[in-house]
Amino acid sequence: NAGVTQTPKFQVLKTGQSMTLQCAQDMNHNSMYWYRQDPGMGLRLIYYSASEGTTDKGEVPNGYNVSRLNKREFSLRLESAAPSQTSVYFCASGQYGYTFGSGTRLTVV
């Protein structure tokens, strides 16, 4: 009963470094999402993918890129990390009810 799997769980980056957050779901969902969660700001949508081969910007896409590799996998890339990208990142999948991963806690120093 894996659901949505995110890796890594924790990461520390230096300003300017790049990294890719991985997400995979085993529920055969068409739609997948990347959110960031910050204190006092709630969950904010970064990018989403309504189906394999399509991606769209959400509320806060600047500084991020995504790839929908196949129906199962949706990755989030930070090309040049900045301290403002310190956050907890969640991947989710589903149409009208989301299943979330357990998150990646990212610190950019």
Add this chain to the structure above:
Amino acid sequence: TQLLEQSPQFLSIQEGENLTVYCNSSSVFSSLQWYRQEPGEGPVLLVTVVTGGEVKKLKRLTFQFGDARKDSSLHITAAQPGDTGLYLCAGLNLGSQGNLIFGKGTKLSVKP
């Protein structure tokens, strides 16, 4: 921009007390969902309400969708320490492809 306002932002109560949290908007939603999030984990879906005026019960939790489908409430009866967590409401706007709009959450602490 559609917004969902949740209140209160924080709530600290003793075990056995009742509580209600609210989720309000000026926009109409086709459905509304409630999630609970525990520290270090992702949100977990509790319920979806679809029809205006709808009431759903999940053990000690009662969820209500407003008649005009602009607001919702979550009532917990006889709260227990296991109810501690962040409660998030999320609305699906009319005609949306499935993107939910989340409120900022109510952080509930139930003390033994």
